[in-house]
Amino acid sequence: MEPTERLGKKRISESTIHRLSLYYRTLSMLEKENYETVSSKELAKREKLTPAQVRKDLSFFGTFGTRGLGYPVIELKKQIATILGIDRQWRVALVGVGNIGSALVSYKEFSRQDFHIVKLFDNDQRKIGSNHKGIVISDIKNLQTELQEAKIEIVIIAVPAAVAQYIVDDVVKANIKAILNFAPVNLKVPDDVYVRNENMSMELEYLSFAMVNEHPKKKLK
Amino acid sequence: MEPTERLGKKRISESTIHRLSLYYRTLSMLEKENYETVSSKELAKREKLTPAQVRKDLSFFGTFGTRGLGYPVIELKKQIATILGIDRQWRVALVGVGNIGSALVSYKEFSRQDFHIVKLFDNDQRKIGSNHKGIVISDIKNLQTELQEAKIEIVIIAVPAAVAQYIVDDVVKANIKAILNFAPVNLKVPDDVYVRNENMSMELEYLSFAMVNEHPKKKLK
DNA sequence: ATTATTTTGTGAAGCTTTTCACATAAGCCG
DNA sequence: CGGCTTATGTGAAAAGCTTCACAAAATAAT
Ligand SMILES: NC(=O)c1ccc[n+]([C@@H]2O[C@H](COP(=O)([O-])OP(=O)(O)OC[C@H]3O[C@@H](n4cnc5c(N)ncnc54)[C@H](O)[C@@H]3O)[C@@H](O)[C@H]2O)c1
Ligand SMILES: NC(=O)c1ccc[n+]([C@@H]2O[C@H](COP(=O)([O-])OP(=O)(O)OC[C@H]3O[C@@H](n4cnc5c(N)ncnc54)[C@H](O)[C@@H]3O)[C@@H](O)[C@H]2O)c1
Numbered sequence: 289m290e291p292t293e294r295l296g297k298k299r300i301s302e303s304t305i306h307r308l309s310l311y312y313r314t315l316s317m318l319e320k321e322n323y324e325t326v327s328s329k330e331l332a333k334r335e336k337l338t339p340a341q342v343r344k345d346l347s348f349f350g351t352f353g354t355r356g357l358g359y360p361v362i363e364l365k366k367q368i369a370t371i372l373g374i375d376r377q378w379r380v381a382l383v384g385v386g387n388i389g390s391a392l393v394s395y396k397e398f399s400r401q402d403f404h405i406v407k408l409f410d411n412d413q414r415k416i417g418s419n420h421k422g423i424v425i426s427d428i429k430n431l432q433t434e435l436q437e438a439k440i441e442i443v444i445i446a447v448p449a450a451v452a453q454y455i456v457d458d459v460v461k462a463n464i465k466a467i468l469n470f471a472p473v474n475l476k477v478p479d480d481v482y483v484r485n486e487n488m489s490m491e492l493e494y495l496s497f498a499m500v501n502e503h504p505k506k507k508l509k
Numbered sequence: 510m511e512p513t514e515r516l517g518k519k520r521i522s523e524s525t526i527h528r529l530s531l532y533y534r535t536l537s538m539l540e541k542e543n544y545e546t547v548s549s550k551e552l553a554k555r556e557k558l559t560p561a562q563v564r565k566d567l568s569f570f571g572t573f574g575t576r577g578l579g580y581p582v583i584e585l586k587k588q589i590a591t592i593l594g595i596d597r598q599w600r601v602a603l604v605g606v607g608n609i610g611s612a613l614v615s616y617k618e619f620s621r622q623d624f625h626i627v628k629l630f631d632n633d634q635r636k637i638g639s640n641h642k643g644i645v646i647s648d649i650k651n652l653q654t655e656l657q658e659a660k661i662e663i664v665i666i667a668v669p670a671a672v673a674q675y676i677v678d679d680v681v682k683a684n685i686k687a688i689l690n691f692a693p694v695n696l697k698v699p700d701d702v703y704v705r706n707e708n709m710s711m712e713l714e715y716l717s718f719a720m721v722n723e724h725p726k727k728k729l730k
Numbered sequence: 731a732t733t734a735t736t737t738t739g740t741g742a743a744g745c746t747t748t749t750c751a752c753a754t755a756a757g758c759c760g
Numbered sequence: 761c762g763g764c765t766t767a768t769g770t771g772a773a774a775a776g777c778t779t780c781a782c783a784a785a786a787t788a789a790t
Contacts, residue, residue, distance in 0.1 A: 397709075733788105737786085
């Protein structure tokens with residue numbers, strides 16, 4: 289009776305998952321450059337991390353390398369894709385086809401990575417029914433039913449902050465479990481719904497803070 | 510001789526600074542709602558944190574509250590603005606007036622927070638010289654000189670990943686110390702230049718990971 | 731076949747961040 | 761005015777994350 293190890297459900301830190309995304313990106317580049325293998329040292333250098341960090345991160349999920357040689361680029365990339373769940377297509381809907389919403393629809397990085405925006409919603413009569421990059425914009429009124437009919441799995445929120453919560457309430461009713469939110473509000477959702485916030489002011493404010501305080505960077509980096 | 514305490518230059522964690530941004534946002538809302546004071550408990554509840562966290566974060570910078578009462582909303586907001594350096598105007602330039610670049614120029618949250626985009630650059634002849642939201646788009650050729658003449662302090666990079674590093678090299682030559690980067694590449698800059706990356710794929714991939722792994726959330730949040 | 735070299739995988743140490751818990755202080759109320 | 765309530769500020773403990781350091785495994789070299 290070992291109560292220490294909860295099989296397969298130990299919490300992986302947010303930082304580790306974010307770094308997996310970085311490794312994935314770097315491995316894609318290495319693949320284009322025709323590398324067959326890569327060491328933790330090289331992988332670390334390309335994303336300004338430490339080799340130990342890279343190895344530790346990967347070790348949470350299995351053993352992928354060969355001692356003395358390094359990691360096989362194509363194989364590791366495939367493995368990370370499986371871990372991140374991006375070895376499949378995700379059906380994405382976007383609500384609010386305004387400035388940022390339109391930009392996101394055109395973002396090639398998303399589609400390249402198997403995030404497919406297949407539904408758009410807005411409440412502006414001039415936009416509803418019009419064709420935007422091959423997708424007809426739906427009326428927000430039908431949000432709940434259309435999300436379900438289209439089997440949407442991820443919803444991107446790009447509406448004004450003041451209405452974001454109302455829309456999210458409907459999104460949750462449609463049984464969506466993942467939300468990427470661009471509105472600068474803290475959305476209230478049930479415990480089983482994942483929300484990630486994209487907050488650009490926060491990053492600008494970090495720069496501002498760093499400049500006025502001559503904030504020392506973390507060593508190594 | 511106490512080598513332990515480096516006066517006034519102790520490193521504040523990135524998380525603390527990000528939370529200060531959240532507090533600032535919440536305080537702005539509380540101000541609109543005509544609250545005079547707010548407790549660490551209420552502040553924590555609104556951003557899904559713990560009261561102890563709020564108090565600890567603030568304690569790094571001074572004592573702002575009154576025991577038994579809480580924090581004065583307007584005063585604390587002002588103090589955080591000073592800490593973050595957003596009690597002044599920042600002159601911002603944006604390079605790459607494409608999908609995401611245009612969206613950012615229209616982003617009201619930036620201007621409300623005293624980040625003023627006053628210069629735009631592109632290399633597309635059709636865009637150069639045209640007026641975009643009241644700003645004439647400059648030729649990227651003149652980047653270095655115009656950044657200096659306009660006394661720009663922060664540069665936003667919104668160009669394709671393939672050219673981002675070249676542009677950043679010029680930005681660094683113009684003596685800019687802060688960069689907000691939207692291109693999915695790891696930019697190389699000298700040690701005294703701050704770079705923050707805005708990586709949206711990363712957040713989508715986090716959602717993807719969470720869903721395929723039924724990733725437990727951090728307790729409390 | 732033996733030795734040298736490289737680089738992984740991983741417990742353990744070290745460091746950072748968060749949470750706890752309580753002394754302390756201010757306001758309130760009878 | 762004194763006791764009761766509320767809520768801060770902060771050392772200390774706990775939890776979490778990163779780095780160290782080295783055994784182990786693989787290749788390469790002689
Ligand atoms: N513009 C940016 O660069 C930027 C950056 C980060 C975050 N944001 C945030 O993204 C959100 C949108 O910003 P924007 O600049 O694109 O604004 P916008 O006004 O250009 O776009 C908002 C869109 O939402 C639609 N909308 C409004 N109410 C709606 C409703 N009830 N149901 C459905 N659709 C509705 C509008 O018709 C419009 O198309 C805001 O919360 C903003 O803070 C914007
Ligand atoms: N579209 C999005 O929602 C989105 C989201 C996140 C990140 N990004 C990233 O932002 C960047 C821009 O994406 P986009 O979708 O806006 O692309 P885009 O092609 O619409 O815009 C790029 C702009 O940069 C200009 N440009 C190209 N080369 C240049 C150069 N050498 N000097 C100056 N200007 C130059 C182009 O003329 C264009 O106006 C990319 O790196 C992309 O990965 C985009």
